[in-house]
Amino acid sequence: MNSPALELTNLHKRYGRNVAVDSISLAVEPGTVFGLIGPNGAGKTTTLRMLLDIIRPSGGSARVLGEDPRVGGAALRRRIGYVPGELRMEGRVTGARLLEFYARVSGPVAPGRISGLADRLGCDLSRPVRTLSKGNKQKLGLIQAFMHDPPLLVLDEPTSGLDPLMQREFLGLVREARANGQTVLLSSHVLSEIQQAADKVAVLSAGSIVASGPVDALRLSALRRVRAVLAGTNADEVRVALAPLAPASPPQVDARDGRVVAHVDIEGDIDGLVKTLARFHVAELVIEEPDLEESVLRLYGTTAKEVD
Numbered sequence: 097m098n099s100p101a102l103e104l105t106n107l108h109k110r111y112g113r114n115v116a117v118d119s120i121s122l123a124v125e126p127g128t129v130f131g132l133i134g135p136n137g138a139g140k141t142t143t144l145r146m147l148l149d150i151i152r153p154s155g156g157s158a159r160v161l162g163e164d165p166r167v168g169g170a171a172l173r174r175r176i177g178y179v180p181g182e183l184r185m186e187g188r189v190t191g192a193r194l195l196e197f198y199a200r201v202s203g204p205v206a207p208g209r210i211s212g213l214a215d216r217l218g219c220d221l222s223r224p225v226r227t228l229s230k231g232n233k234q235k236l237g238l239i240q241a242f243m244h245d246p247p248l249l250v251l252d253e254p255t256s257g258l259d260p261l262m263q264r265e266f267l268g269l270v271r272e273a274r275a276n277g278q279t280v281l282l283s284s285h286v287l288s289e290i291q292q293a294a295d296k297v298a299v300l301s302a303g304s305i306v307a308s309g310p311v312d313a314l315r316l317s318a319l320r321r322v323r324a325v326l327a328g329t330n331a332d333e334v335r336v337a338l339a340p341l342a343p344a345s346p347p348q349v350d351a352r353d354g355r356v357v358a359h360v361d362i363e364g365d366i367d368g369l370v371k372t373l374a375r376f377h378v379a380e381l382v383i384e385e386p387d388l389e390e391s392v393l394r395l396y397g398t399t400a401k402e403v404d
């Protein structure tokens with residue numbers, strides 16, 4: 097195996113008595129996409145900032161593209177495309193001028209690359225950055241990270257503020273980067289994004305890795321929340337029909353305005369549930385991922401697990 101693009105060994109960060117990152121270890125192979133997922137406050141941003149030497153660890157070590165980020169300095173940072181979690185852009189300068197400046201700092205940037213990315217993301221570079229919406233600032237942040245095709249991309253919640261179409265475009269950029277041999281570290285609290293983009297994933301909770309491994313092995317989408325509105329029946333009939341399905345928690349079934357509203361959390365295959373619901377007149381059906389905290393922590397608890 098090639099030496100890892102990223103290697104974290106017992107990396108630790110404490111703020112006073114509060115442990116933000118609790119001795120985490122992981123390795124990211126070059127040319128792969130690694131997803132770091134976890135609920136708010138899990139320690140994702142703190143971890144990524146240590147890799148960029150924005151903050152320094154309280155213990156442990158990190159190797160980024162083979163170097164210690166504390167000594168790699170500007171030369172190492174030029175080889176990293178970084179989208180920070182909280183992007184601040186307030187100046188009167190236009191997006192185009194800002195990107196020209198970044199290109200001088202971290203370039204070279206291939207001719208036409210900036211306008212190509214701006215077109216794909218639908219980003220108007222002629223406007224002063226302070227007048228841009230959150231989503232458009234985020235697009236500028238993505239362009240500056242991708243434009244010089246760095247060997248490593250470190251992306252902290254990169255799709256925050258982007259609409260679904262742009263999220264899809266972003267996933268395309270990540271796939272192209274991987275095909276190009278670049279390594280991507282992607283933090284998110286959105287399961288579907290990690291599932292579509294990442295090869296491997298680590299689940300972070302309260303500063304610790306509670307599960308890690310290939311994305312397919314992690315059963316991340318196993319838990320789903322189904323909401324169905326059924327007509328021409330009553331709550332008891334629906335409860336009886338749902339009982340044999342062994343949902344993850346007791347279904348909530350209520351009669352409302354002459355209809356029955358059922359909420360069911362189901363783990364794994366949903367075929368049985370869909371067929372059960374189909375016995376009734378289904379007026380509405382919504383299947384959604386519960387939030388990350390619920391689904392991941394419920395599946396993996398708080399014990400570290402390695403899944404192969």
Ligand SMILES: Nc1ncnc2c1ncn2[C@@H]1O[C@H](COP(=O)(O)OP(=O)(O)OP(=O)(O)O)[C@@H](O)[C@H]1O
Pocket residue numbers: 111114115116117134135136137138139140141142143181285
């Ligand atoms: N500068 C700081 N001083 C004190 N505590 C901090 C500081 N930065 C982060 N923390 C704490 O460290 C923990 C991890 O925070 P971090 O921002 O890394 O989480 P996160 O997983 O990125 O969450 P989010 O998705 O909300 O951004 C939290 O408990 C947070 O309150």
